[in-house]
Amino acid sequence: MSFLKNLWYVIRSGAPVSIVWSFILTRLRRSRIEENKPAMDALKRFAKEGTFTQDWFSWNVPYWEHHARAKQTGEDIREILEVGSFEGLSSCYILQAFPHARLTCIDTWEGSDEHAGTAGIRQSESNFDANTAKFAHRLIKHKEASRSFFGRTPAVATYNLIYIDGSHRCEDVLFDGLCAYDLLKVGGTLIFDDYLWDFYPDVARNPANAVNHFVKMMSPRMEVRMAYHQVILVKVA
Numbered sequence: 001m002s003f004l005k006n007l008w009y010v011i012r013s014g015a016p017v018s019i020v021w022s023f024i025l026t027r028l029r030r031s032r033i034e035e036n037k038p039a040m041d042a043l044k045r046f047a048k049e050g051t052f053t054q055d056w057f058s059w060n061v062p063y064w065e066h067h068a069r070a071k072q073t074g075e076d077i078r079e080i081l082e083v084g085s086f087e088g089l090s091s092c093y094i095l096q097a098f099p100h101a102r103l104t105c106i107d108t109w110e111g112s113d114e115h116a117g118t119a120g121i122r123q124s125e126s127n128f129d130a131n132t133a134k135f136a137h138r139l140i141k142h143k144e145a146s147r148s149f150f151g152r153t154p155a156v157a158t159y160n161l162i163y164i165d166g167s168h169r170c171e172d173v174l175f176d177g178l179c180a181y182d183l184l185k186v187g188g189t190l191i192f193d194d195y196l197w198d199f200y201p202d203v204a205r206n207p208a209n210a211v212n213h214f215v216k217m218m219s220p221r222m223e224v225r226m227a228y229h230q231v232i233l234v235k236v237a
């Protein structure tokens with residue numbers, strides 16, 4: 001039932017055929033994807049030992065692992081960019097899953113529209129620092145808005161993987177995606193979080209509208225590989 005409800009949201013948001021098709025295929029592959037649940041359980045155990053007030057990430061791990069296996073990525077992943085790190089749960093997963101990579105984290109650590117009243121926002125930066133301390137030699141932290149980071153970063157293809165999970169306003173997600181395209185190497189992966197997130201009553205203000213426009217604009221240079229609550233794309237040109 002929730003699959004059909006989500007599919008209806010995807011269609012209503014104006015998704016291109018490539019996303020609708022990938023959304024159905026990703027669902028059909030669910031049992032294969034779920035074989036990666038042990039990696040999710042490992043991250044949950046790691047989270048219990050750290051200073052985390054929220055887990056907004058671990059359930060994505062089986063999908064990331066499935067994608068990484070299909071792409072046979074590993075040692076070739078050297079530079080990763082994350083927009084929106086919060087307490088560092090996704091950052092810690094990335095740093096563990098890609099042990100040869102350096103991770104650049106961008107966050108204001110001021111929260112977003114939806115975080116008013118959310119536990120953990122005030123301490124999110126100190127929690128991030130504590131949680132990621134043991135990876136400090138592979139971590140670059142920028143405390144600023146993504147617009148400011150992208151605005152002063154030369155458009156040179158540098159990263160093998162870029163994860164967009166900062167501001168969820170449609171215009172910010174589209175801006176982050178377009179800037180990320182320039183910084184992503186050919187063959188690299190771009191992941192948008194919160195594709196199905198419908199916080200704003202006007203569908204057009206939510207991340208799905210941005211991701212849909214991005215995919216329509218950037219096709220065939222970006223290929224959709226998986227679509228569920230996140231959309232996973234690969235830069236092919």
Ligand SMILES: C[S@@+](CC[C@H](N)C(=O)[O-])C[C@H]1O[C@@H](n2cnc3c(N)ncnc32)[C@H](O)[C@@H]1O
Nearest residue numbers: 057084086090107108109110111145146166167
């Ligand atoms: C959903 S949380 C990230 C969660 C994290 N990726 C995880 O899975 O644990 C979103 C983060 O984006 C940050 N943020 C919001 N707007 C931003 C912007 N314009 N630029 C950079 N970071 C932003 C917030 O401070 C917040 O920490």
